[in-house]
Amino acid sequence: MAAQSRPDSLFRGYDLGDYFDEMFAASGEPRPHYRKLFLELAGMATAQFDERRQLADFSFLLHGITFTVYSDGRGTERLFPFDLVPRILPRSEWNHIERGLTQRVLALNSFLQDIYGPQRILKDRRMPRSLVYSCRHFRREMIGVSVPNGIYTHVAGIDLVRDSATGEFLVLEDNVRTPSGVSYVVENRAVMTRTFPRAFQLHEVLPVEHYPMELCQVLRSIAPRGGDNPVIVLLTPGIFNSAYFEHTFLAQQMGVELVEGRDLIVDGDVVYMKTIHGLTRVDVIYRRIDDEYLDSLTFRSDSLLGVPGLMGAYRAGNVALANAVGNGVADDKAIYAYVPEFIRYYLGEEPVLRNVETWLCSKPDHLAYVLEHLDQLVVKEVGESGGYGMLMGPMSSRATIEQFRDRLVADPRNYIAQPVIRLSRCPSYDPAAGGMAGRHIDLRPYCLFNGEKVVLVPGGLTRVALKPGSLVVNSSQGGGSKDTWVLRGEA
Amino acid sequence: MLSRIADSLFWIARYMERAEDMARILEVNYHMLLDPSTQTVRLRWGPLVAISGEQERFSAHYEQPDARNVFEFLAFHQDNPDSIVRCVQMVRENARTIRDRISREMWEDVNSLYHAVMAFKPEEEMAVGPHRFCNAIKFGSHRFHGVADDTLPHDEGWHFLQAGRALERASMTARIVDVEYHQLLERALEAADNHQWMAVLKSVAAYEIYRREYHSRIEPEKVAELLILHPQHPRSIRFNIAALQQALRAISGTRSGSYANEAERLTGKLHETLMYDRIQDIFSRGLHPFLTEMQNTCRSIGEQIARTYFYYAVVA
Numbered sequence: 191m192a193a194q195s196r197p198d199s200l201f202r203g204y205d206l207g208d209y210f211d212e213m214f215a216a217s218g219e220p221r222p223h224y225r226k227l228f229l230e231l232a233g234m235a236t237a238q239f240d241e242r243r244q245l246a247d248f249s250f251l252l253h254g255i256t257f258t259v260y261s262d263g264r265g266t267e268r269l270f271p272f273d274l275v276p277r278i279l280p281r282s283e284w285n286h287i288e289r290g291l292t293q294r295v296l297a298l299n300s301f302l303q304d305i306y307g308p309q310r311i312l313k314d315r316r317m318p319r320s321l322v323y324s325c326r327h328f329r330r331e332m333i334g335v336s337v338p339n340g341i342y343t344h345v346a347g348i349d350l351v352r353d354s355a356t357g358e359f360l361v362l363e364d365n366v367r368t369p370s371g372v373s374y375v376v377e378n379r380a381v382m383t384r385t386f387p388r389a390f391q392l393h394e395v396l397p398v399e400h401y402p403m404e405l406c407q408v409l410r411s412i413a414p415r416g417g418d419n420p421v422i423v424l425l426t427p428g429i430f431n432s433a434y435f436e437h438t439f440l441a442q443q444m445g446v447e448l449v450e451g452r453d454l455i456v457d458g459d460v461v462y463m464k465t466i467h468g469l470t471r472v473d474v475i476y477r478r479i480d481d482e483y484l485d486s487l488t489f490r491s492d493s494l495l496g497v498p499g500l501m502g503a504y505r506a507g508n509v510a511l512a513n514a515v516g517n518g519v520a521d522d523k524a525i526y527a528y529v530p531e532f533i534r535y536y537l538g539e540e541p542v543l544r545n546v547e548t549w550l551c552s553k554p555d556h557l558a559y560v561l562e563h564l565d566q567l568v569v570k571e572v573g574e575s576g577g578y579g580m581l582m583g584p585m586s587s588r589a590t591i592e593q594f595r596d597r598l599v600a601d602p603r604n605y606i607a608q609p610v611i612r613l614s615r616c617p618s619y620d621p622a623a624g625g626m627a628g629r630h631i632d633l634r635p636y637c638l639f640n641g642e643k644v645v646l647v648p649g650g651l652t653r654v655a656l657k658p659g660s661l662v663v664n665s666s667q668g669g670g671s672k673d674t675w676v677l678r679g680e681a
Numbered sequence: 682m683l684s685r686i687a688d689s690l691f692w693i694a695r696y697m698e699r700a701e702d703m704a705r706i707l708e709v710n711y712h713m714l715l716d717p718s719t720q721t722v723r724l725r726w727g728p729l730v731a732i733s734g735e736q737e738r739f740s741a742h743y744e745q746p747d748a749r750n751v752f753e754f755l756a757f758h759q760d761n762p763d764s765i766v767r768c769v770q771m772v773r774e775n776a777r778t779i780r781d782r783i784s785r786e787m788w789e790d791v792n793s794l795y796h797a798v799m800a801f802k803p804e805e806e807m808a809v810g811p812h813r814f815c816n817a818i819k820f821g822s823h824r825f826h827g828v829a830d831d832t833l834p835h836d837e838g839w840h841f842l843q844a845g846r847a848l849e850r851a852s853m854t855a856r857i858v859d860v861e862y863h864q865l866l867e868r869a870l871e872a873a874d875n876h877q878w879m880a881v882l883k884s885v886a887a888y889e890i891y892r893r894e895y896h897s898r899i900e901p902e903k904v905a906e907l908l909i910l911h912p913q914h915p916r917s918i919r920f921n922i923a924a925l926q927q928a929l930r931a932i933s934g935t936r937s938g939s940y941a942n943e944a945e946r947l948t949g950k951l952h953e954t955l956m957y958d959r960i961q962d963i964f965s966r967g968l969h970p971f972l973t974e975m976q977n978t979c980r981s982i983g984e985q986i987a988r989t990y991f992y993y994a995v996v997a
Contacts, residue, residue, distance in 0.1 A: 253785075254777070254792045429778050442781035453683050464684045466837065466932070466990040 200231055200239055200626050201617070207628055210354040210614040212277060222681040223280040226392045231275070236624050243274055243619060246385045255377050255435055271670030272378060273618045274385065277631060277652040278393075284648060284676040287350065287359060287635065290543030292644040293533055295346050295637045298366055298520045300536035301529075302342035306332045306516060316535050317528045321552065324603050325525065326573045327367075327518020329481060331488060335505050337514045338412040339641040344476075344512035345369060345405065346637040347650075350543070352614035360546050360611065362632065364521040364529065367513060368478050371651045371671075372401055372636045373436035376443075378651075378673040394678035396648035401636065402443030404647065405476070408640045409444075412510040413473040420473035422446040423463060425454070427479050427495045437478050451479075456499030459506040474510045475500075481515050523572040523606045524550050547609055551602035560607040561598065564591050567607040569598065582661065584610055613661055616672065618654055630655045632663050633674065649674035686782050687841045688991040689775040693791075694845030696775070700768035701822035702853040706732060707755050707765075708815035709884040711748065726751045731860045735761050752811055757803040765818055769798045772825075784832035787825075794821040837932050844928035844986065851921035852979035854885060858908050859972040862901065875899050882907075885916040905968065906960040918975065919955035925982070926952050932990070944985035951978055 206214055213224040220228040231239070247269065250256075256267040279287075304311050305322060306329075312319045322328055347369025349362040379398050383390055406422070413420030426437040428450050441448035447463065454472065455462050462469035477484065483493040488501040503509045519525060527548040530541045549556040549567075560567060564583050571579035581594045598605050615628035635650030652672040653663035663669040710729055726746035730739045735754075738761055743750040758764045773795040780788045797817060806814045826846070833839045861881045878899045882888040887907055894911075895903050911917040926948045933941040940946040963971050 251796065252789055252793055254780070254788065429774070434777075438777075438781040442785075447683055448779075448781040449683065450685070453685050466682050466684055466687045 200234060200236055200619070202625055204617065204626050205628065207615065208354070209612060209628060209630075210352055210357050211628060212352075212614055212616040212631070213275075214617075223278050223677055225681065227276070227278065227389060230389055230392065231626075239274070239619065240621075240624075242385050243621075246272055246274060246381050249381050249384065250377075253377070255374075270374060270665055271656055272381065273629075273654055273656070273670050273672045274382070275617050275619065275626070276382065276389075276673040276675045277616050277633070278675045278677065279649065280677055280680045282680060283359075286542065287633075288646050290359075290361075290541070291346075291348055291635055291637050291646060293537060293539060293542055294348060294361065294364070294529065295343055295639050295644045297529060297532040297536050298346065298364060299341065299343045299639060301532045302514065302517060302520050303340055304536070305519060306335065311532075311535060314535075316531060317525075321524060321528075321550075321603075322519060324552075325519045325522045327481065327516070327522060329516035329519075331501065331505075332514070332516035336507070338414060338507075338510045341408075341412060341512075341639055341641045342366070342514040342517055343520070343637075343639050344408050344412070344514075346639070347371065347634045348637065350633045350635070351546075351611055352633075354612040354614055357614075359543055359633075361529075361543050362546055362611070363523060364526060365634075366517045366521045367480065369634070369636070370433040370436055370478070371634060371653075372647075373439040374671050375636070375647065375649065375651050375674070376401060377439070378671060382673040393675065395675045396678060398647045398649055401647045402440055404638050404645050405440065406444040406446070408638050408645075409446075409474045409476055409510075409512060411640055412512065414507055414510055415473055421463075421470060422474040422476065423449045423454075423472055425449055425451070425475050425477040425479055425497075427451075427483070431478070433478065440476075446476075451494065451496045454497045454500075456497055456503050459499070459503045459508050461497065461500065461503045461509045472509060474512065476512050481518065484511075484515065518573065523548075523570050523574075524552060524603070525572075527606070546611060549607045551598055551605040551607065556607075557598070557602050560605075561595060563607075564595060566610070568610055569594055569605055569607045571604055572606055573604070580662075582610070610661070613655075613663075616652075616654065618656065618670075618672070620658075627658065629658075630661050630663065631672065648676035682837045684991050686779045686838065688987070689779045690783075690838050690841040691845040691986065691991075693772050693775045694842040695849040696768040696771040697822050697825055698846045698849035698853070699763060700765045700772070700818050702850070702857075703733065703755050703763065703765050703768070704811075704815040704818035704822075705884045705886070706857065707752060708811050708819075709880045711752065711811050728860050729755065732856055733761070733763050734856070735763060749807055752807055753803060756806070756811065756814060757801075765814075766798060769795055769818070769821075782838065784828075786828050786832045790825060790828045794825070797821070840928040840931045841990075844925055844932070847921040847925040847928060848979060848983060848986075850916060851918045851925065852976055854908055854916055854918050854921070855972050855975045855979065857881065857885065858905060859969060859976070862905070862968055862972075878904055887914055887916060890914055902960060902964065905963075909963070910955060910958070910960060912956075919952070922948060922952045922955055929986070942985065942989045944982050944989055947978055947982050947985060951975070951982075 206218065213220055213228060215221055250269050250272060256269055301311065311317055312322065343366045347365040350359045351362045352359050375398050409422050410420055424437055424441040424446055426434060426448055438448055449463055453463050455464060461472040463472050479495050482489045484496040485498060485500040486493045486496060487498045504511055504515065527545065527550055530545055533539055533541045549560050551557045551560055567583045569581040581590065583591065613630040613632060616631045617626040618629040620627040631652050631654045633650055633652050635646055638645045652674045653669050654672055655661060655663045656670045657668050660668065706729060726748065729751050730736050730746055733755055739746065739754055742754065742760065754761055754764065756765045759767065761767065773791055776783060776788060776791045801814055829839065829842055875898065878901060879888060882891050882904060885908060891904065891907055894907065907914060907917065909918050912919055914920055929945045929948055933945065935941040935945060940949055
């Protein structure tokens with residue numbers, strides 16, 4: 191590969207390592223669907239690339255596309271680091287992913303319908319009852335509640351990783367409560383088309399900008415009163431939430447009102463918003479507030495974020511919520527191990543996308559194995575997300591591992607363990623080295639379910655661990671993102 | 682329109698106006714110091730702090746007001762809630778909470794103004810004087826309204842912006858005239874006072890208008906007439922009370938000759954006074970009481986707008 195050895199090339203000294211590289215085959219040749227982009231980048235001097243990069247960063251800053259981190263105690267606005275090298279998927283690979291996710295979302299929704307309804311899966315003993323009832327996010331209040339059109343998982347963000355060992359996509363976790371990040375999918379594309387217009391002339395990239403419209407369609411369809419013009423609102427915890435930018439983005443793109451709890455009021459089991467000309471009835475709430483904070487009369491009484499009485503209006507069928515309340519039982523990391531079983535049980539199909547091998551610490555034999563191999567495994571808390579509450583065995587100190595061991599023994603139901611997956615890598619710009627370096631990535635496609643079919647916007651959010659060697663892609667842990675291209679064809 | 686959003690739009694406009702007015706006052710007075718004919722005059726920085734209404738906070742940080750510390754206090758001080766930097770921060774905070782409801786251009790404009798303002802280093806600016814900084818604010822504010830006018834639908838939200846700006850500007854002009862008059866009439870008329878009146882006029886962009894309208898040397902009574910009663914000068918109190926009345930009527934849909942709420946009643950009553958009183962009438966009753974009353978009425982109007990449109994009685 192000539193370009194890798196040219197002294198001014200962005201790819202000089204690029205090391206494939208022992209990983210699946212998205213751009214290069216093991217031989218060092220660019221893969222067919224990356225060939226045009228590789229030539230484009232290889233012909234570019236570092237200074238030229240760096241200039242584009244600054245242009246893109248400035249664009250994000252100007253648009254105020256930021257998220258807030260609270261780790262420093264002050265709540266600082268930060269840019270979500272953006273890497274200019276896109277992640278490209280050929281159409282056939284995307285089709286495979288789409289089939290797998292469609293199936294998975296249908297199965298998750300069926301599971302939720304069942305678990306808050308007849309509970310056939312428990313009666314048929316296909317999974318342990320105790321696992322469901324011990325789940326922190328299982329909401330007894332939802333049993334017997336009929337949700338509009340039977341939809342629970344209006345929006346799902348399902349995290350996929352490519353295993354370097356096999357090159358296969360695996361499902362790492364399901365997010366069916368309030369998955370975030372989709373605004374970056376749309377914004378990354380917008381910035382990318384401005385920064386690298388030529389690359390889009392060379393490729394046929396499937397568009398993603400219609401996501402908010404698709405979401406709005408789903409929300410309209412669940413309005414309890416029907417009619418052409420239901421009042422839809424997006425309920426945000428407010429400006430201090432780390433995903434606040436996304437809330438404003440989606441509300442604006444959908445043309446719906448962005449509301450906070452204090453803008454709403456419940457009277458006689460009907461939800462209203464407070465406008466300058468009086469109260470207006472609300473039909474659909476796309477809520478980006480967790481279950482616990484939704485309604486201080488039903489859940490946490492100290493919550494000021496939600497709307498007192500909201501659950502009453504929801505149960506009375508006067509307002510629709512997306513996503514449904516109680517979805518956390520489906521994306522619990524211990525329940526995750528049973529999702530392939532859900533696919534077989536509810537759909538009568540074999541899973542298209544496999545799970546990562548998972549040990550449930552609630553099972554004594556699994557726990558024994560996990561305790562013995564803590565230094566080789568990833569241990570996760572079942573109800574957490576965002577990279578919190580995690581032990582990366584091989585990268586942790588003796589002391590950290592021992593701390594985790596105590597926690598595991600004290601509360602085994604709260605933990606699962608998985609092997610460390612060697613995530614695939616994608617060339618990413620390393621400003622310190624002034625060139626490309628392989629960085630680990632994952633993929634979170636966003637799936638919308640309208641009660642009949644699952645709609646995916648091609649691609650999704652590719653997150654990248656920008657720290658050398660890191661396997662953690664979460665933005666709270668120094669991760670960034672890339673634009674994700676699904677090509678119309680194979681190259 | 683959500684009450685909270687109307688509230689934010691109203692305050693975005695008020696804070697933007699406050700920032701602009703402070704920038705104008707600061708710049709003009711500062712540059713007067715550079716005029717060689719006034720070098721013998723001890724500059725009186727006190728009035729500027731008085732206009733900001735933050736004398737107590739000022740004394741907590743500084744001893745005697747001087748060019749440098751007044752500039753720092755009015756432009757940059759985080760402890761002064763009305764400092765220019767704080768006002769711009771408030772504009773952006775408010776814009777951020779409603780960024781879904783303002784145009785993308787408006788948000789980008791506010792955001793870039795914010796980043797530009799935060800990039801100014803107080804030490805450097807105090808060394809070169811306020812022109813560069815104040816100009817950035819002034820034109821930032823003009824651009825803000827230009828962008829809003831051209832990209833926001835001229836619906837209720839836009840009218841709340843207009844109302845906020847008009848109310849803030851009317852009360853600010855009242856305060857400027859009140860403070861300056863007080864200060865200048867205390868002393869015998871000196872040559873320097875002419876310069877100070879020029880500064881007052883320039884601070885509200887009225888110097889050229891004055892020259893055209895009156896062709897005379899600067900007489901305090903005429904300055905007051907221009908700033909209080911002029912029907913077309915965009916910074917006169919009358920002009921802004923008229924604009925406020927128009928905005929409030931557009932929001933409620935009230936026709937002229939009636940009123941829909943207390944804010945409209947107070948505004949209408951005030952506008953009548955400003956239309957039919959002559960400057961000599963005002964002077965004969967006393968300028969200071971008139972302007973004090975004016976500022977109180979502006980405060981009441983603000984409270985009534987909030988009560989009518991922004992706050993909700995809690996339903997049990």
